[in-house]
Amino acid sequence: MITVVIATRLREDRLGYLEAMHASLTRQSVPWEAVIAIDGADPKLLPAPLAGDPRVRTLVLPRQVGAACARNLALNDVRTRYVNWADDDDEFTDDAMAVRLHTLEATGVGWCAGYSQDLHPEGTTTLWRCPTPPGRHEAGDVWTYWKSPSDTIPIGPTTLLARTDLVRAAPMGGLVQGEDYMAAVGVTSLAPGILLRLPVYRYRKHPGQMTRQDAYDVLEPQARRHAWNYGRSLRATLCGRETRDAAGVV
Template identity: 30%
Template sequence: MSRHLVSIVTPVHGPAVSLLPEAYESILRQELPDGWEWEWLIQEDGEGVHAAAHLPGGDPRISIDSSRRGGPQVARTMAFARSCMSGESEYIKVFDADDLMAPGALARDIDILSRRPTVGWTTSRALDLLADGSTVGFDGDPERGVLPAGSVWRYWQDNKRAQVHPATLCARRELLLVLGGWMALPASGDTGLLLGLDALADGWFHDEVGLLYRKHPDQITQHPSHSQGPEWEARMHIIEHHTRALRDMLRPRGQACSTAP
């Protein structure tokens, strides 16, 4: 039986490194379809992270490397680059060091991408994981099924947020190569990637929980500049114009380009 591979890419910096064992346990609980394997590409964001000290040795599926401090988007792209060096991986799964992958998440992603060639990426329902162990869901999840190309963009224009969680993404490697990985922003680069994927191909939403998104004081989303101020405005501006440029380039030849939705 031929070997099929999905690469899990995980950036990690100092505050989150102690949570790697829990993340690892959630990956070990994944049951993959016959013929499929996973590799876990951990990218240390800067020096002094020491991810290996928090994980058991001897698992050849885990690969740890480090790069100069550039933030999680750059670290994700560097991990993605390592997956491309072998050329074996078919799908790229996003997974942060401080989160937990819900049972069945990888199998559901592989199933849809394998059976539906027009679907380029998948997302799933996510729950916030609070410090006391309780979880909180989100209102407004779409229905299970195909997310037609452009649908995430239309929602984002009205709400300045996506209705699906970019931390749950799994995508075809070729689409990530077209986009060059994640947008190199201090935050929201994963949203930029999601909107880029939405411009290129249909997506899919799993209504089963695929991720427990841990809430804690050290995460980037807790920074004051994450959701307001000049940095936020600049991030939203470049994400919007990047998406518009992609959409205009993909319009049928001869159709006038426009900045309209």
């Protein structure tokens, strides 16, 4: 029923994290499979627990194409009704798949999400509540909780379990960062969904994460503005309205 799509460059400092992500999947109580998009790396570096798991399939890309492209190409290999994005250095809570799958099957909505937790190096967690309130949201409503591009994004992209057809219609955006913001506002603009009041994903804090790199802040404001405008324009188009971008330009 569920495929988890993960892009990785199999960097040595992240292999242990990738194993932890896989271990969190093995603790799920519902059937799943994973597609690992290996972004220009030697597939022989894939940790043994993943290489030996028949539920894990790989897409080996001959050169580095970036996370957005790698994830989108991996969508071609998804063969289940639902899909969930994930990063190679994070992990899921133990009931993440079951509780969201049950909600999707019971209600017929297109997506189901939850809160996330920051996972600190010492193993402690801090809950992050997204600006979108818990409960049912109609198509396009999630974007309205992203008041301006500089604000916190309205929902956690990796907390979304969504119908595969919706994810293919609103995949990762073509950006070097912030591509997942576009995926989140895209999916939630195309179908109604439900946000649960419980954590389903753990976002690992460590020195090697992208948001800790020196160059991250250089493009982040533009990436956020692009994703914000995308969400606003998509919502307006589906509602048949003209709109303006974050700078007031039609």
